[in-house]
Amino acid sequence: MSGTVIALAVSPQVRQMFLDDATVAQLARLGRLRLPPPDADVGDPAVLAPLLADADVVVTGWGTAALTAELLTAAPRLRLLAHTGASVKPFVTPASFARGVRVTQAGDAMAYAVGEQALALTLALLHRLHRFDHALRTGEDWATAKAAPPRQELRGAIVGVVGASRTGRAYLELVRALGARVLVADPYLSAEQADRLGATRVDLDDLLAGSLVVSLHAPVLPETTGMIGARELALLPDGALLVNTARAALVDEAALLAVLSTGRIDAALDVFDAEPLPVDHPLRALPNVLLTPHESAGTVQSRRRAGAIVAAEVARFLRGEPLRHEVTPDLLTSTG
Template identity: 40%
Template sequence: MTPRTPGPGFRPRAAVAMSQDAAAAVLDPSSLDAFRQICDLAPPPVLDDLSTPRARSLLADVDLLVTGWGCPVLDEEVLRAAPRLRAVVHTAGSVRGHVTEACWERGIEVSSAAAANALPVAEYTIAMILLAGKRVLERARGFRVSRTRDNWLRTARSTGNYRSTVGILSASLIGRRVIELLRPHDIEILLHDPYVSAADAAELGVEHVGLPELFARCDTVSVHTPLLPTTRGLVGRSLIDAMPAGAMLINTSRGAVVDQAALTDAVLAGRIRAVLDVTDPEALPADHPLWDCENALITPHLAGSEGNEWRRLADLALAETARWASGSGFVHPVRRERLAFLA
């Protein structure tokens, strides 16, 4: 008889719970085949409504749920229908939308692919930092208009990345990856994170500074703070006004971490520049002035995993499922006590 406890020979009974679109994007046929090698996976369609008779029938016997974007909330009622459920493997980042207090009270183990999703966000951020330093976007616009080369020997000394100063707001998974990717460059890195000590910052190879100093000293500030009640509007008018003339603010976290009105005023005035993959609201109204502002680049929340990067999420979830089934536990667990600091 197949054991029902993680360890040698254990094949968990599993089901996929997420939106149909998310499943089609993240779990391609080869990924599904790989999951079937290590668990008894419920056949499609995926569970996007956990109240249906079919969903309740499947939930009654599952050990593990593979979740993703659009997963229904795993509340007390759902858990009563899933008495054997012991683990949730999430193929995206934040689990706040579906993992409830009832899950933690049950002792359900939770894993997230946040570490995998952090990589493309960090890559986007690095690209934008380096492009901003060379002022590529605005110079390309000028070149398109003039269609003649300017005198490159008269380039302003504020242009370039050599010994520029980049500030990282929060040593999150993404923030730490950005720091790592910046190391090969001749760039000074400052960090503000109230939960990181000066000694920890030194181990990361960065200088730990206060929040006002971060904004006052940096040529570029990159925001990686999760949106929590304590961080809503954290980047307010006083911080934005303290940024040096021509500085760049990059936001790939959540729009509401930044005071949108204050940022708009500074960018429209030409004081600073902005690269925004997130805004508040998202998307901005069609008549918002930032759409037509040459000092702002707005992208449609594309920094996270997309296209072939979805496979990385599936691969991490697959590896986590295999480890959990073997009794080895998760490499990327979500800890209940860390929820207050996570997105």
């Protein structure tokens, strides 16, 4: 590993979030660290090019510029991109794969945090906390604020999990621990696998029609884009609850807004078609909607785990061992 250069092509904010002192020290033992100049914008290719000039490894984060063919020309030694987040699509290009740059990411670190926030959102919806909060903050009188729709307990409730992904399985385990009965819809999951998870495998329509709570955890694929549209939303029982901490593209937002505007269902949303969510977006005014700003994975522990995964992957790569979280070109084109 002597002579290895590791470029930390992340902003000071991202570095502070993901790379604690122990992780930075671990990376420093693997090679010579190169950081961008103070206050430099790592989203500017002109800043990134000299940073990568003799780098063997680049660590990326939010806002890092993509590895274009021009940048790769300025980085002849680059062999690995290790991303502190999950989706590498903003950073990887066909040119980087063609040049033989391998790619890894830290999505596994976020699964539990997303599952736990989905649980928190589920409990808030079941107990109508969002409605109580909205009523009191907007000046409703005490009696009106108390007149929320009936509240439900998670224990004994039927919860539908769409997608047995890493986050889906984390959420499934958490709601089961609190006594929920779980249905799961995932075309790649067998009935036997679902049974081992403590869930019942059903098709999507049956899950929607039979669940009090539906939580989305599917990746964005051609077949999942817009999978929850007006027809699917109509299958939900009156009073059903929808949680989306996955991807906005799974849901037809206009159809969702239409049904939410009737008050027939409630929803908790962490992802949106337009981010940042416009300040005048109608979702912001609805009392039956709980909103969070795409932060379900943003725990301290999740980000520290992500940094540790990146350091471990860099170490494996430099030792010539298989990567545990590698993203290949076929995976990149088939995931969201």
